[in-house]
Amino acid sequence: xxxxxxxxxxxxxxxxxxxxxxxxxxxxxxxxxxxxxxxxxxxxxxxxxxxxxxxxxxxxxxxxxxxxxxxxxxxxxxxxxxxxxxxxxxxxxxxxxxxxxxxxxxxxxxxxxxxxxxxxxxxxxxxxxxxxxxxxxxxxxxxxxxxxxxxxxxxxxxxxxxxxxxxxxxxxxxxxxxxxxxxxxxxxxxxxxxxxxxxxxxxxxxxxxxxxxxxxxxxxxxxxxxxxxxxxxx
Numbered sequence: 138x139x140x141x142x143x144x145x146x147x148x149x150x151x152x153x154x155x156x157x158x159x160x161x162x163x164x165x166x167x168x169x170x171x172x173x174x175x176x177x178x179x180x181x182x183x184x185x186x187x188x189x190x191x192x193x194x195x196x197x198x199x200x201x202x203x204x205x206x207x208x209x210x211x212x213x214x215x216x217x218x219x220x221x222x223x224x225x226x227x228x229x230x231x232x233x234x235x236x237x238x239x240x241x242x243x244x245x246x247x248x249x250x251x252x253x254x255x256x257x258x259x260x261x262x263x264x265x266x267x268x269x270x271x272x273x274x275x276x277x278x279x280x281x282x283x284x285x286x287x288x289x290x291x292x293x294x295x296x297x298x299x300x301x302x303x304x305x306x307x308x309x310x311x312x313x314x315x316x317x318x319x320x321x322x323x324x325x326x327x328x329x330x331x332x333x334x335x336x337x338x339x340x341x342x343x344x345x346x347x348x349x350x351x352x353x354x355x356x357x358x359x360x361x362x363x364x365x366x367x368x369x370x371x
Contacts, residue, residue: 141167141210141212142165142166142167142212142214142215143166143167143168143169143206143210143212143213143214143215144158144161144166144167144168144169144213144214144215144216144217144349145168145169145170145171145202145203145206145213145215145216145217145250145254146158146161146168146169146170146171146177146216146217146219147171147172147193147199147202147216147217147218147219147246147250148171148172148173148177148193148218148219148220148221148246149170149171149172149177149180149217149219150170150172150173150174150175150176150177150178150179150180151172151174151176151319152219152319152338153219153269153314153317153319153338153341153342154170154172154177154217154219154269155170155176155177155180155338156338156339156341156342157217157219157267157269157341157342157345157346158170158177158180158181158184158186158217159180159184159342160339160342160343160345160346161215161217161342161345161346161349162184162185162186164346164350166214166215167185167186167206167209167210168181168184168185168186168187169181169186169187169188169189169202169203169205169206169209170184170186170187170188170189170202171188171189171190171191171192171193171198171199171202172188172190173190173191173192173221174190175190177189177190178190187205187206187209189201189202189205193218193220193246193249193250194241194242194245194246194249196249196253199249199250199253200253202250203250203253203254203257207257212257212261213254213257213258213261213264214258214261214263214264214265214349215264215265215266215267215349216250216251216254216264216265216266216267217266217267217268217269217345217349218246218247218250218251218266218267218268218269219246219269220242220243220246220269221242222242223235223238223239223241223242223243223283223284223287224236224238224239224283225280225281225282225283226282227279228279228282231282231283235283236283238283239282239283239284239286239287240283240287242283242287243283243284243287243288243291244287244288244290244291244294247268247291247294248294251266251298251309254266255298255302255307258302258305258307259302259305259307262305262306263306263307264306264307264308265307265308265309265310265348265349265350265353266298266307266308266309266310267309267310267311267312267345267348267349268291268295268309268310268311268312269311269312269314269341269345270288270291270292270311270312270313270314270360271284271285271288271313271314272313272314272315272362272363272364272367272368273285273288273368274288274289274291274292274311274313274360275289275292275360275368276368277289288311291311292311292360295309295310295311295358295359295360296358298358299357299358300358303357303358308353308354308356308357309357309358310348310353310356310357310358310359310360310361311359311360311361312341312344312345312348312361312363313360313361313362313363313364313368314336314341314363314364315330315336315362315363315364315365315367315368316329316330316335316336316364316365316367317335317336317337317338317340317341318335318336318337318338319338320335322335329367330364330365330366330367331365331366331367332365332366334365336363336364336365340363341363344361344363348361
């Protein structure tokens with residue numbers, strides 16, 4: 138790259154978030170990683186970046202990450218929002234508290250950092266945000282009720298964001314992974330996929346790499362399925 142480019146990854150200590158951090162570092166980005174486990178801080182050190190041990194449910198922790206990146210590099214070109222796992226139960230058994238937790242995990246995990254990062258990208262007149270969502274957004278599964286509900290809301294939020302910020306060359310898209318090897322494999326799930334295999338974390342990371350690249354510069358407000366053909370409705 139002719140100039141330093143900077144990527145922030147939230148919930149980036151393991152799984153698809155960590156894979157995205159590794160791929161973007163390999164692409165030449167300086168990376169700043171937030172995770173609650175401490176693994177993100179260790180990974181950031183390994184990749185020559187900066188890490189913060191904290192939660193994407195904390196505005197203060199997110200501000201520490203963003204302020205650290207701005208102090209060190211003076212810009213933010215990409216934001217990748219990953220997430221942990223929210224409550225799962227039979228639909229009518231999910232409590233009010235669990236629904237609120239699901240909203241924090243699957244929707245506010247994007248809204249909070251975007252509030253802080255989007256003005257920086259606006260000022261730069263450039264930036265790309267990618268949210269790791271789920272293939273079950275538009276065809277919800279009872280296996281993942283809070284994820285399906287709040288990530289459907291995330292799809293709407295992404296379209297609204299694109300309407301407002303495309304004029305500033307700030308883009309937002311969602312990646313919708315199906316069965317990925319960050320999860321335990323089962324034969325039943327494998328057989329449900331037309332490609333008859335789980336996707337890899339590296340494949341998700343490669344998709345994210347494309348979506349933050351200049352080659353995807355005319356793509357915003359979209360939710361892209363990366364699921365081996367599992368979901369085929371429009």
